[in-house]
Amino acid sequence: xxxxxxxxxxxxxxxxxxxGKGGVGKSTVTAAAALLAADRGRRVxxxxxxxxxxxxxxxxxxxxxxxxxxxxxxxxxxxxxxEAALSEYLxxxxxxxxxxxxxxxxNVLDFVATAAPGVKEILTVGKVCWEVxxxxxxxxxxxxxxxxxxxxxxxxxxxxxxxxIQELVQVGPVRQQTEWMVQLLSDPSVTALHVVTAPEEMxxxxxxxxxxxxxxxxxxxxxxVVVNRVLPEPFTRADEPAFEALLDGPAxxxxxxxxxxxxxxxxxxTRLAVSLRRTRAxxxxxxxxxxxxxLYLPYLFVRDHGLRVTRMVAxxxxxxxxx
Amino acid sequence: VTxxxxxxxxxxxxxxxxxxxxGVGKTTTAAATGLVAAAELGGRVLVLxxxxxxxxxxxxxxxxxxxxxRRVPDEALRAAGLEPRGELFAAMLDTKASWxxxxxxxxxxxxxxxxxxxxxxYQNITARFVQSHDYIAMERLYDLxxxxxxxxxxxxxxxxxxxxxxxxxxxxxxxxxGGRLLRWLTMPYRLGGRRGARVVNFAxxxxxxxxxxxxxxxxxxxxxxxxxxxxxxxxxxxARAEAVERLLHDRRxxxxxxxxLEGAPLREAEFFARELTRRQYPxxxMVLNRVLPESLASVDxxxxxxTLADHADEIAKQLAGxxxxxxxxxxRVTRVLRTMAATFRDYSxxxxxxxxxxxxxxxxxxxxxxxxxxPDDVHDLAGLARIGRALLGTP
Numbered sequence: 001x002x003x004x005x006x007x008x009x010x011x012x013x014x015x016x017x018x019x020g021k022g023g024v025g026k027s028t029v030t031a032a033a034a035l036l037a038a039d040r041g042r043r044v045x046x047x048x049x050x051x052x053x054x055x056x057x058x059x060x061x062x063x064x065x066x067x068x069x070x071x072x073x074x075x076x077x078x079x080x081x082x083e084a085a086l087s088e089y090l091x092x093x094x095x096x097x098x099x100x101x102x103x104x105x106x107n108v109l110d111f112v113a114t115a116a117p118g119v120k121e122i123l124t125v126g127k128v129c130w131e132v133x134x135x136x137x138x139x140x141x142x143x144x145x146x147x148x149x150x151x152x153x154x155x156x157x158x159x160x161x162x163x164x165i166q167e168l169v170q171v172g173p174v175r176q177q178t179e180w181m182v183q184l185l186s187d188p189s190v191t192a193l194h195v196v197t198a199p200e201e202m203x204x205x206x207x208x209x210x211x212x213x214x215x216x217x218x219x220x221x222x223x224x225v226v227v228n229r230v231l232p233e234p235f236t237r238a239d240e241p242a243f244e245a246l247l248d249g250p251a252x253x254x255x256x257x258x259x260x261x262x263x264x265x266x267x268x269x270t271r272l273a274v275s276l277r278r279t280r281a282x283x284x285x286x287x288x289x290x291x292x293x294x295l296y297l298p299y300l301f302v303r304d305h306g307l308r309v310t311r312m313v314a315x316x317x318x319x320x321x322x323x
Numbered sequence: 324v325t326x327x328x329x330x331x332x333x334x335x336x337x338x339x340x341x342x343x344x345x346g347v348g349k350t351t352t353a354a355a356t357g358l359v360a361a362a363e364l365g366g367r368v369l370v371l372x373x374x375x376x377x378x379x380x381x382x383x384x385x386x387x388x389x390x391x392x393r394r395v396p397d398e399a400l401r402a403a404g405l406e407p408r409g410e411l412f413a414a415m416l417d418t419k420a421s422w423x424x425x426x427x428x429x430x431x432x433x434x435x436x437x438x439x440x441x442x443x444x445y446q447n448i449t450a451r452f453v454q455s456h457d458y459i460a461m462e463r464l465y466d467l468x469x470x471x472x473x474x475x476x477x478x479x480x481x482x483x484x485x486x487x488x489x490x491x492x493x494x495x496x497x498x499x500x501g502g503r504l505l506r507w508l509t510m511p512y513r514l515g516g517r518r519g520a521r522v523v524n525f526a527x528x529x530x531x532x533x534x535x536x537x538x539x540x541x542x543x544x545x546x547x548x549x550x551x552x553x554x555x556x557x558x559x560x561x562a563r564a565e566a567v568e569r570l571l572h573d574r575r576x577x578x579x580x581x582x583x584l585e586g587a588p589l590r591e592a593e594f595f596a597r598e599l600t601r602r603q604y605p606x607x608x609m610v611l612n613r614v615l616p617e618s619l620a621s622v623d624x625x626x627x628x629x630t631l632a633d634h635a636d637e638i639a640k641q642l643a644g645x646x647x648x649x650x651x652x653x654x655r656v657t658r659v660l661r662t663m664a665a666t667f668r669d670y671s672x673x674x675x676x677x678x679x680x681x682x683x684x685x686x687x688x689x690x691x692x693x694x695x696x697x698p699d700d701v702h703d704l705a706g707l708a709r710i711g712r713a714l715l716g717t718p
Binding site for chain 2: 023052200201202205235239243245260265267268269272275279304305
């Protein structure tokens with residue numbers, strides 16, 4: 001499978017999950033995918049699962065809550081709150097009239113969530129699936145729901161929660177509820193899980209492990225591996241000896257005479273760039289074993305992340321997808 | 324800020340807890356700190372790590388996963404160019420084994436212990452919950468500290484969704500097992516006897532009706548049975564959680580927040596620093612990791628890069644005059660020089676950003692150490708020693 005064959009199909013599925021190790025730029029890539037989809041006319045629901053509240057800053061927008069808010073033309077964002085999701089679920093599905101008498105819902109949820117594995121996860125995934133199903137049936141407006149999902153260490157538990165609950169709860173409404181979720185999550189025409197990584201040791205290790213685990217344990221179809229922060233290769237193999245000859249000896253003296261002592265910093269930066277690229281190339285090579293389309297996004301030498309950078313990443317993503 | 328070296332903390336504290344957001348280099352920094360503490364300051368030092376990279380684990384001799392501490396051989400330290408004054412030990416956290424230990428310790432008898440260990444809910448809770456990982460990491464730390472075998476324990480914290488969660492873990496565990504809700508939920512079963520016979524009038528109450536409708540009564544009964552057997556361990560468990568909590572607040576402990584000089588990790592580090600202070604944990608150090616050399620943001624460098632870019636072809640011609648075979652093609656050398664200028668400018672943007680962020684960091688503790696960006700991965704003791712020396716501020 002090549003990235004180009006993903007092409008427009010990348011955005012045609014209704015439910016996209018993005019996961020990745022901390023620090024690789026998962027949220028930035030997720031936001032960029034949302035921006036790309038919106039710029040191509042899709043109505044996007046962007047869901048932030050981890051309660052960090054940073055995702056909307058990538059659109060220069062203040063934090064949002066559980067109710068979706070448009071943060072960019074065509075992109076509505078919401079932050080997952082399991083308590084709110086539970087409350088909504090009870091209201092919509094069970095028509096439970098007794099909530100007021102149960103004391104603070106938070107306590108009940110805390111208890112149940114700690115006692116019963118996967119409750120927080122199922123509420124998260126359930127809310128997301130609900131929005132997708134409502135859209136498919138014409139009751140909600142989203143063309144695509146894009147989720148900044150849990151990090152690599154937790155995402156399997158998160159996406160597998162409907163099945164885990166099915167195993168624990170044999171009968172009752174919860175079991176019925178999870179059945180359609182499992183169907184939706186495992187349908188390759190609807191759902192894809194994309195893994196964001198960076199060409200560094202731990203992110204690549206975790207990506208390889210996660211892909212293997214997802215194939216073995218999850219019914220959710222894998223989409224692609226997005227390799228973020230790829231450094232440029234400063235020199236071709238043929239040019240590199242010329243650079244190395246400048247590092248010391250008479251050539252270095254000559255350079256210093258021509259451009260000043262500041263050339264030391266220039267040489268240092270370039271040498272660092274060459275070494276970093278070389279170390280990372282080895283990790284890039286290891287990624288090929290995952291046997292998924294690899295989308296490469298360059299390292300961006302920028303001051304800070306905001307809408308401008310989100311757009312730059314979206315442009316690179318579009319180029320990789322041949323859009 | 325009074326120091327750029329971790330040395331005073333390592334010499335005076337018994338526990339150093341490293342925390343920070345994912346991907347900033349927590350595990351490596353914790354290992355490096357333990358290594359130089361053992362090698363250069365002496366004493367018995369333990370590095371308790373959570374999820375090290377394979378090669379780092381190998382370097383520390385942690386090839387097999389288990390809850391046992393292992394001595395890192397002196398020869399390995401010497402091979403890395405260190406002359407060990409103390410002893411280095413390393414251990415990896417095994418969540419499941421630690422939980423099982425805890426149950427075995429607090430259970431009133433073997434029967435109860437094995438009933439809990441065999442319960443599928445127990446297995447799920449301990450294996451899958453983030454909170455349970457957080458708690459057990461702190462509990463294991465307490466255990467290792469109280470056994471008195473180590474002068475210093477350096478601990479890496481689990482990758483949590485929210486970096487402060489693990490601080491709350493002991494308290495939350497105690498609250499959880501002592502909670503009113505738990506007692507309420509198990510009430511019909513306690514009154515109905517251990518067989519779990521349900522008392523009719525309880526089943527008519529809204530809470531049980533709701534729980535039944537959502538979860539099914541069988542599941543509810545499973546939960547209740549699990550907690551009934553766990554209840555006999557309650558007192559020991561809560562006392563323990565409180566002791567863990569006290570240790571983390573004690574002056575023998577210090578917290579080090581680690582970050583890179585990038586927007587998001589730094590904001591999280593600042594948040595973490597604020598929370599530590601607000602909750603009165605001893606916040607001793609901030610570690611700035613993977614910092615680019617300051618020269619990359621220098622005015623001199625920028626001037627040199629500008630001249631190189633503007634006059635690359637003339638300079639290339641001059642260089643061709645030297646007796647250096649690989650500099651004889653001016654076109655190639657021009658290209659190389661322009662690339663150098665462009666590369667410097669790229670890195671200069673990042674180095675300048677780092678310098679500015681560093682100047683703005685709020686709520687700094689007494690010690691702020693920095694570790695330079697090394698181009699290669701750290702996967703052996705020599706690499707760790709290099710980082711460790713930066714943390715101590717020694718050459």
